[in-house]
Amino acid sequence: MVLPMSRPHKNPKTGVYYFRQRTPSDLVAVFGKTEVSKSLGTKDPEEAKVRHALAAQEQSKAWNRLRKRPEPLPHRQIVALSGEAYRDSMAALEKEPGEVTIWERVIELQNKKAATPEGLEQWYGLEADKLLEAHGLVTDDYSRSRLIAELHRSGMQWAEQQRKRAAGDYSPDPEANRFPPLNLPETTPPKGTAKGPRLSDLFEAWARDHLADGKSPRTVLDFRKKIEKLVSYLGHDNAAEITPENIADWCDHLRHKENIGARTVSQKYLAVAKLVFAVAVEKRKLKENPAQAIKVRFSKPTKSRPKGFTDEEAKAILRAALRDPESLGQRTTENKRAIRWIPWICAFTGARVTEIAQLRTNDLIEEHGVLCLRITPDAGSVKARKYRLAPIHPQLLEQGLHKMMQGLPAGPIFYSTAPIRGKAADPVERAQSAGAKVGQWVREVVGITDPEVQPNHAWRHRFKTVGRDTGMDLEVRDAIQGHSDGRAASDYGEVTIKAMWQAIWALPHYDLND
Incomplete structure (x- = not known):
């Protein structure tokens, strides 16, 4: 599964491909x-793939420019930049300068624009910005205004030379050598432009294995959303350039x-992030896992009550589940059935709510x-990806759970x-939605x-707690709930139906009359 940032996006109506990229989180305010x-x-x-790659490189440069702090430009560098603009303009009209009257008019307009700062900005502002962008320069307002002034000066020089050429004078410009060479300090390549595996490709490699294993x-x-957030924060997709510092900063940003x-x-x-990078190292796509040593410390939440329902809470929910379905209002038949049975089944199996909500x-x-x-797992989602059986408790049989299931048409x-x-x-999705609606009912109707x-x-x-009270064997308890204790010894032998049946039947009935 490829991340959206790694491929062109096709407009479904026109068929034209687009480059789309999320703005890095730290630049949204600046970029707007x-x-x-x-x-x-x-x-x-x-x-489109070729153009997309080029667009991604250019956009990466743009993000890096936005992250740079403005720095003043020396006057020599400013004049050198204006010289580059002069030479490019001269080369563009080397063979055909046009009519003399055209250049006389251009010179007149340039002088008119130079009369006010607003005029200079209108005439040369965009050209100045393009020059700075082409060289990856981020400067302050004062240096930019000086560059605009020099562009006007070199622009007048260029227009005068074109006027002379239009009149038949192709002699060299005696002032052409006034521009110093443009010697910019060496910079490291913008993030994301160096060669290396893309994070989106590494994610795809992990996802391919994950799905092939039936997960x-x-x-x-x-996971894709998490990796997208990382790419968005970094502003590039080059995994080889991601450092431990980047990962640590990203975690701080999230927090x-x-x-x-x-x-x-x-x-x-x-x-x-650790998992995707670890798989990349295993596959020899990266030499090191930049997230491996990063930690985000957190304190355990203060525990002021049991995680399971108290006796009073459990009875309140189970009692409410037995009410007349008509009291539930305009809910669907399936939703009413879920409210009636799912809490009771969970109470006597300790199963995850989605595992019960997906029963057929x-x-x-x-x-x-x-x-x-x-x-x-055939019914939908089981965390351990293993089927298991849960004997039905006598109180559920007394209420007719099995008869209800037998009386329905085949299906969920x-x-x-x-x-x-x-x-x-x-x-x-449907099972999760059904479980969520039961949870909402517990909150809003039962009042837990x-x-x-x-x-x-x-x-x-709660199932764990009640199981301990009745002396339920740990391995039996885990087998019923689909838990694994991670011990190798637990892989030896089987927990039989007989053992689980005895444990389930030992659980006390819920007396809702007290």
Whole structure:
């Protein structure tokens, strides 16, 4: 999957390719726009790639110019710049100067414009800016005004020479040697112009392996946004030029300019950069991982309550789930069904809410005489990418969970597969939406508003707590919830349906009458 910044963008209506690039975050205020977009002037995809590469180099230079601090130009350098403009103008009309009257009029206009600073700016301002840009110079207003004055002087000299040529006098300009040579200090190449692998290509290499391993495409989309932010901040896509200092500065920018929490920067943004660069090193695309040694320190949040629901909170949610569906108003049938059953299933399985929200009717199975729910990647998303079975608790059987599932037509239980605005159903998106609506109901209707407890995920924490109270074996508990403890010993042997069934049936019923 290629980042948008690494390829031309085709206008769907005209077929013309465009160069598009986000403005680096640190330059948005200076540049005044969040994106650069300009036509590449071609409909040919191969030609567009060539022009896009050139445009990217030029834009990288532009970003670097904006980052530079203005510096005054010595007078000698200013005169040398005006000399370059003079020589270019002379060469352009070397063979055909035109009529004498034309140059007399040009000289008249130049003198008229020179009468005021505004006139000089109008006549020479753009030329001065182009000269400075061509040489990567960023100067102050005073030096720029001096350059404009010298451009007027050299412009008058050029016009007089053209008038003489138009009259038949091609003798050399006796004043041509007054311009000193243009000796600019050597500068390092602008960021992004040196040869090397592109960060977008390194990301694509990681994404290709990730998807080939059967892992979630949604992770690619999420990681892609993180890498885009890094490229946007840097203003270039050349991975070989990215330094540890760049990564550290980027992390500081995310924290203090974009107000992203330190934990999120560390565990989301920095972690993605480390992973992509690590894969690049493994594939011998880079020699070093510039993000490897970078750390973003954060303190653990103050814990003022359990992460799982308390007994009172759990009972309030489960009690509310049993209310008449008509009390839920204009919700869809699937949404009402999700509110009715998902909290109860999560309470007795400790599963992730999306794993339950994506259940299908054929995920009710009987194994060794035990009715179970099958949690499988085939239905959408399972974090460990492994199917597992969760025996159904007696209280769920008493409420008729299995009968409800058996009575529905084949397909998902808690979301509709009907297209929305012409878009086909994405099982993961629909399941996540169903789970989110249950969480919203917990907050807004049941009234569990404590920000330190998550309205769906808290069931996973509570399941662990209740499991410990009943003496549930650690490996059995992890097998039911789809957790891995990382120990090699856990890979030996199997957690049987019998062991899980005994553990589930040992969980106490929820008495909602007390």
